[in-house]
Amino acid sequence: MVQTRLCIVTHTFLPHVGGIEKVVNEQSKRLRTRNFEPMVVTNRIGTPKNYVVDGVKVECYESLNTGFRLGIPYSIPTVTSLPTFLKAVKSSKIVHAHGHPYLTSLVAGKLAKMYSKPFVLTQHNTFIEYDSIFDDIERLNDLTVGKQTLKDADKIIAVSNATKDYVLSLGAKPQKVKVLHNGVDLVKFRPLAGKREEMRKKLGIPQNAIVVLTVRRLVYKNGVDTLIDTANIAVKKNPRIVFLAVGKGPDSDSVKLRIQQLGIEANFKLPGFVSDEDLPFYYNTADLFVLPSKSGEGLPLVALEAMACALPVIATNVGGIKEILMDDYGKLVPPNQPELLAKAILEFAAVDFSPRKKELRAMMEEKFSWDANVERLVEIYEELI
Numbered sequence: 001m002v003q004t005r006l007c008i009v010t011h012t013f014l015p016h017v018g019g020i021e022k023v024v025n026e027q028s029k030r031l032r033t034r035n036f037e038p039m040v041v042t043n044r045i046g047t048p049k050n051y052v053v054d055g056v057k058v059e060c061y062e063s064l065n066t067g068f069r070l071g072i073p074y075s076i077p078t079v080t081s082l083p084t085f086l087k088a089v090k091s092s093k094i095v096h097a098h099g100h101p102y103l104t105s106l107v108a109g110k111l112a113k114m115y116s117k118p119f120v121l122t123q124h125n126t127f128i129e130y131d132s133i134f135d136d137i138e139r140l141n142d143l144t145v146g147k148q149t150l151k152d153a154d155k156i157i158a159v160s161n162a163t164k165d166y167v168l169s170l171g172a173k174p175q176k177v178k179v180l181h182n183g184v185d186l187v188k189f190r191p192l193a194g195k196r197e198e199m200r201k202k203l204g205i206p207q208n209a210i211v212v213l214t215v216r217r218l219v220y221k222n223g224v225d226t227l228i229d230t231a232n233i234a235v236k237k238n239p240r241i242v243f244l245a246v247g248k249g250p251d252s253d254s255v256k257l258r259i260q261q262l263g264i265e266a267n268f269k270l271p272g273f274v275s276d277e278d279l280p281f282y283y284n285t286a287d288l289f290v291l292p293s294k295s296g297e298g299l300p301l302v303a304l305e306a307m308a309c310a311l312p313v314i315a316t317n318v319g320g321i322k323e324i325l326m327d328d329y330g331k332l333v334p335p336n337q338p339e340l341l342a343k344a345i346l347e348f349a350a351v352d353f354s355p356r357k358k359e360l361r362a363m364m365e366e367k368f369s370w371d372a373n374v375e376r377l378v379e380i381y382e383e384l385i
Contacts, residue, residue: 003037004385007092007117009085009108011075011099013042014053017276018073018217019301020098020124023159023182029054030374036381041088043075043104059084061104069250072134077104085111094381096120100146100167101138109152118384121153122180126166126319128296147171155380159299160320178380181324182299183370188280189308191361195284203269203285209242210349213286213311215279215302218249223292223316228258228268229338230292234345235267241349243268246282283309288348291315294335299324308364310357314344324368329360 008028013021028038032055040053044060045068051058061081067074077085085107089095095112097105100123112119127142129135150156150172157180158164164177200207212234216222224245231243245255245268252270259268274282283289289306290313291297297319304324306313313330315321322332331348333340 003035004094004381005092006031006036006038006381007088007095007108008038008040009088009095009097009104010040010042011102011104012045012073013040013058015047016043016045017273022276022301023122023124024098025053025056026183026185026370027374027377028056030370031378032056034374034378036378039088039092041084041104041108043077059088061085063104072130074102075104077107082107089117090115092117093385094118094120096122096381097149098122099124100149100170101141102149103145105149106145106152109149113152118154118381119152120155120157120380120384121149122157122159123163123167123298124159125296125298126162129294131294142170154384157377157380160323162320162323163298180373180376180380181368182301182304183373184301184304184308184364184368186308186365186369188276189283189305190280191310191357192280192284195281199281199285203244203271205242205244205269205285206240208240210238210240210288211242211244211286212288212290212345212349213244213246213282213306214290214292215246215274215282215305216249216292217247218245218251218255222249223294223335224251224255225258226294226316226336226338226341227290227292228255228262228264230290230341230345231268232262232264233338233342234349235264237342237346238349239267241267241345244282244286245270246272246274246279248273279305280309283311286311287353288345289313290341290345291321292335292341293318293321295319297321304364304368307360308368310361312348312353312356312360314341314348316341326360326363329356329363 031038040058061084063075063077089111097108109119156177289311299320316335317332331344
């Protein structure tokens with residue numbers, strides 16, 4: 001049987017680590033088993049021009065990446081990248097871009113229209129607040145590049161109802177938009193016997209500590225400053241609590257300095273970047289997961305991963321997190337409120353959650369598999385082909 005060729009356009013892809021990269025990887029490798037031949041077209045950041053990830057071919061275009069140094073992953077494709085886009089679009093049956101604000105998505109949509117190819121767009125986040133001039137730049141980009149990309153799309157996939165509301169506010173036609181929640185790798189992210197004790201010994205964390213984990217890129221929008229202030233409050237009331245913040249980013253040095261100034265180094269650990277392969281070990285180290293985001297969350301993969309590892313999740317009520325957080329297995333608090341976040345953490349730290357871990361895991365298996373996500377994605381493709 002002839003496979004359907006699929007061009008997937010994304011501003012970054014593996015080995016660059018991020019949410020969109022993970023979604024594209026999980027979907028594309030499963031699409032190969034469903035009579036599709038996906039090819040990812042992405043920004044070349046320290047990679048060969050062509051390579052393969054999980055059996056999926058990757059073609060790279062050249063771009064300017066000045067924004068990456070400022071913590072803003074926005075690539076600007078160069079003129080020399082056009083042949084890469086042309087070849088990929090012309091040879092494919094369908095074009096699927098990720099992220100409405102990117103120039104690469106706009107180019108993909110225009111070429112898809114030019115060559116009469118169906119164009120699908122997935123939007124992953126809501127508006128990201130930087131609390132700086134970048135907010136105005138983002139709004140301007142939304143009203144120009146973003147609106148035009150949404151207009152060109154034949155179907156728009158929103159990863160949450162919050163994301164759907166965002167694209168509708170930018171003029172997307174309601175009949176084009178479908179909500180498709182992200183999934184989680186239930187084989188990789190699961191409770192692992194013995195890892196809790198092993199990892200705590202490795203990280204120098206007492207076995208009787210109450211470990212509060214977050215997996216964050218260390219940038220302003222991810223609320224790391226709120227988490228530090230939260231930790232300063234919480235550990236004074238319960239010294240057994242240890243915060244474990246996995247990740248790196250442009251604010252790493254200032255984060256370390258702030259922790260030292262507060263004198264909470266023993267209760268706030270920064271292991272740095274952790275590979276996706278090792279990440280399940282860190283989830284299994286923890287007693288609960290915290291997500292202190294300020295804005296921009298579409299449907300956070302880290303929250304799904306934490307719950308798949310049977311961790312309760314305490315999160316700020318931004319974006320689509322409330323659509324996946326289940327009663328009795330977590331709590332929502334307003335963003336930028338360290339006192340309320342600390343109170344919620346202290347409440348969960350005082351409760352033995354272990355009897356409910358099996359229930360939470362069973363609910364995740366029922367609701368959030370990548371296989372179910374891709375089945376629905378294929379249905380969307382088939383409506384257009």
